[in-house]
Each structure stands twice: as C-alpha cells, then as structure tokens.
Amino acid sequence: MYDVIIIGSGPAGLAAAIYGQRAGLSLLVMEKQPMSGGQIINTYDVDNYPGLQGIGGFDLAMKFRAHADALGASFVTEEVRTVETSGDVRYVVTDQNRYETKTVVLATGAVHRKLGVPGEDALSGMGVSYCATCDGAFFRGKDVAVIGGGDVALEDALFLSRTSSKVWLIHRRDEFRGAKILQDRVRETENIEILWDTTVEEIGGESQVESLLLKNKKTGAETPLSVQGVFIAVGILPDSALLEGIAKLDEGGYVCAGEDGCTSCPGIFAAGDVRTKQLRQIVTAASDGANAITSVQSYLAR
Secondary structure (H helix, E strand, C coil), rough: EEEEECCCCCHHHHHHHHHHHHCCEEEECCCCCCCCCCHHHHCCCCCCCCCCEEHHHHHHHHHHHHHHHHCCCCCCCCCCEEEECCCEEEEEEECEEEEEEHHHECCEEEEEEECCCCCCCCEECCEEEEHHHHHHHHHHHCEEEECCCCCCHHHHHHHHCCCEEEEEEEEECCCCCCHHHHHHHHHHHCCCCEEECCEEEECCCCCCCEEEEEEEECCEEEEEEEECCEEEEEEEEECHHHHHHCCCCCCCCECCCCCCCCCCCCCCEECCHHCHHHCCCCHHHHHHHHHHHHHHHHHCCC
16 A cells, blocks of 8 residues: 555656655556657656756656666556546556555546648648657758647747758747747748648658648648658647546646645545646646645645
C-alpha cells in the first residue's frame, strides 16, 4: 500500500516525486513512455524556466529525473488502464499489475490535437509531424509549413527556419496568440512567410507529403501550396480519460482542479497540463506537482 501513486513523469509528475520523497511518503511513479520528461523532451530550447535560460528541453527533463532519482523515488514503466476507488483505497491497474494506494496524483499531461483533414493520418510520419524538434532534421533545405498561431507554432517555425529553405506559417486568424517576443522574431526571420486567415483543407501526397490545399477564410478561395513537410501545432487535448466517471471534467476534458490539485474525488489529485488552469508551462506544471503533494499530505493527515 503506497501513500501516493503518481501517474505520469513530465515536469508535474517529477516535481511531485521530488516533493513526495522529501516529505517521506511511500510513493511510486508510473510512466507509460520509456523516458521521463513528457512534452518537454521534444522542446529544442526552454527560454522561460527561471535560472536556466536557453536550456534544452531534453536536458531539463533529465535534470528533473536525476533529482527524483537522487532522492530515491521509485519508477515503473507501465501504462495505466484504470483507476478505481473503494472507500479509502485507490487501485491503479495496468496490464501487468494492480497497485494499492491511499492517494493518486494524475500528471498525465496532454496530447497533440489533430487537424482532422484528409491526408493527415495517411501521411503521418511521412511528412506530417507534430514535433518540429523531433523531425525537423529530415527537412533540411526543403519547404515546410507550420500550422498554428500559439507559442508552439511560433517556436516551431523559428526552429525550422534554421535548416529549412522556406517556412510557411499558416494561421486561421489575423493575429497570433503566442508571446510577443516570439511574434517579433518570426516577423524578423526572412525565410518565414505568414499566411493569415488561412486553413488547411487537405494534405496531399502519395507516399510523402507533397502539397497542402489552403482556403482563405475571408475570400473562400482555395489554392495549392507545394511543401515537403507539415508541422501541426494547433493545441493539445488533456490525457484525462483515466478519471472519466471518477472526477469532474470540464467541457474540454480537463480535470476540474484548482491550484491545490484537489479534484471532486477525495484522495485523487491532478497536476500539470491535465487540469483546468490559465497557463500551461513547465514552471506551472512543476508548481502543480509541489501543490498536489502538499494536498496529499493534508489528506493523509486528516
């Protein structure tokens, strides 16, 4: 019987592990991926984590994990299938095992949102990508497109501009949602061209991405665009299915939980991108992990 099982080992889960170990809790961290870090392992530069300006996402993730390891946190690589509750006991069930715990911290993060257009699934991995830092090297000297208008899309366009011949930044609105400093950098980069008020209607190609069919939202005109790669950065979807029917979710699927991480189900807490919050960044995810463990301690001491 554990005091707490932490599901997920991105920044929120790893911060929870660090704080849990320091609090003397018996804990287990469960991660379905072969490597800790969550989304940040695919981030080229992290420029907004205090004190570590410009550190690579992978390097930051490894520092988080090394800190948890140094404190003696236990990790298993298993995918959680269900979370069950029975009185004061919670059961975390995987294909291999059934674990008992007094509390659960859900830190599963979020997954990339798809465009949902023809050709996207068929050409996934063949020019369609959701991670510029993972796949950008394959498009050196080629023409590529980035879809989106938030921080991730702007960062992706800047990253790709270093090696790709031309980067088309396609956004459905007439202004970006991303940070102004990123907007300024994009506008100053010569090989990035912005297409405003434009949506992608179809991704074309046989065995590799060859073109996009674009539609101007104001005029309705459709035009083809020749590209060899397309990087989709149109948001994320919370990985909250484990708590469906157990804790309250909002209309977007995020777990309803405040800064303390408390959900509508006593003994179950949410931290990081999976919960309702204003800002989803590494620094807020780490804060969530710490807060969730503080709430776990209060719950256990009741």
